Amino acid sequence: MDTFFQTPPVIENTFLNDPLLKGLIKSHFSEHKDQTKIETQFTVWGDLAATEWLQLAHLASKQPPVLISYDPWGNRIDHIQTSAEWKQLEAIAAKEGVVARAYSREYGEKSRIEQMSLLYLYHSSSAVFSCPLAMTDGAARVLEKMGQTPEQKNAFKHLTSRDPKSFWTSGQWMTEKTGGSDVSLSQTEARTTADGHALYGMKWFTSATTSQISMALGRTENAKSAAELSLFFVPLRNEKGALNNILIHRLKDKMGTHALPTAELTLNGTPAQMIGPEGQGVKTIATILNITRIYNSICSISQARRALDYLQSYSKSRFAFGRVIAEQPLHKKLLNDLENQFTRLFNLTFYSVSLLGKEEAGTISDVEKKTLRLITPVTKLYTAKKSYEIISECIEGFGGAGYIEDTGLPALLRDMMAMVIWEGTTNVLSLDLLRSIKDPGTFEILNDKFKQSKNLDCQTRWQKYAKEIQADPIQGQACARDLAYLTAQLYSESPF
Structure with a gap:
């Protein structure tokens, strides 16, 4: 008779059980008058991420959004219905200030450290509600x-609100049938x-x-070339609550992120307001991309941390040989190898976060x-690729159990x-x-950084890549991926 049942892995307080995060918060806020308050708050968040938020995320993931194109009387409504748990995760993000904390700047240049550390805890227990938050944060910064307009200033207040009833999110509409990377x-x-x-x-x-608003790229009649796109502020609905000449065709049937509504839509005379100089939308939207790429990095390492926590827990109870x-x-x-890899990703990511915080505080x-x-x-590219590898190894560590859908591990x-x-993608970045x-100044900064490295192989490879790029900028692109990895390894060598 079969009487054996494997003890499943358990997620416990994700702050108290994360030495790297605890060390980060202590090192940056040890001299702050509110140090105890800050650490206490993170302890609360760590407990919520392992309990209430995690349970909501499980339930939200089992209830994907549904597009309701017509009402019972045949009127086109294009309503996207999401689960109650998805809405609760949105309310939690607003209440805890996952976006807002970056804009209150309570801790000056370290405000992004606090905010992104919260995101790090929130993401893996959010059913990827972190995605709309990333675009919301980017839109808020722009x-x-x-x-300039009253509508835009009002939107900023909503995007950075901590009141769930008044909190807004923003979309980011760049990708078309022609692609998403070559926006020209x-x-x-x-x-x-x-x-x-x-x-x-x-x-x-x-x-x-x-979302209530979105940022979108479009080409005006005055554009002199395909590359001259402008950035637009797009309110999704009118005063009556109806979509602003927007038709939603279908929701995407995606590989993952099943709780997150992702759609194909047509803009058919949708009212919009230009943001930034005409024809310089790609440059303007770079402000958004800087933030969303760092969000992506935080979410990547958060996901890797969750997989490692599951495997560490399982490894203590799984008996074999x-x-x-x-x-x-x-x-x-x-x-040990996976934890060492993760440490490098953590250091690299929060180094980038610290620079973003300094830029926004004006101290950079x-x-x-x-x-x-x-x-x-x-x-962004390095943390994503390496986190994927870590998660894959963690799932393999469970053996056949890692391949079973209702364990939650494949997701x-x-x-x-x-x-x-x-x-x-990795190549694009x-x-x-x-x-x-x-930029000559940026080249010299990277050159000096490689010269300071104690790794002679690292220096030799940099010199080789730099020579190839300068000799033939087009053919030199072939080494871009190797250089990106090498640069990431260089900057992740030690805590910042």
């Missing part, structure tokens, strides 16, 4: 810097109207489609500003694939690194 192929037209502009075109991949597997030499080495140096430009795409890997692709070091 509106804070460039918002975008076909959306922005026609001038008496009140601003009206957008006409199809957006092929729009996440957070239930005469002992628990945590005591088996080869498995023990695997766990010229060298740090250029470093932030080059390290942001590198951090970790599927959802992680979104982080690898979103906000730039590697080429972005090359663009950043076209």
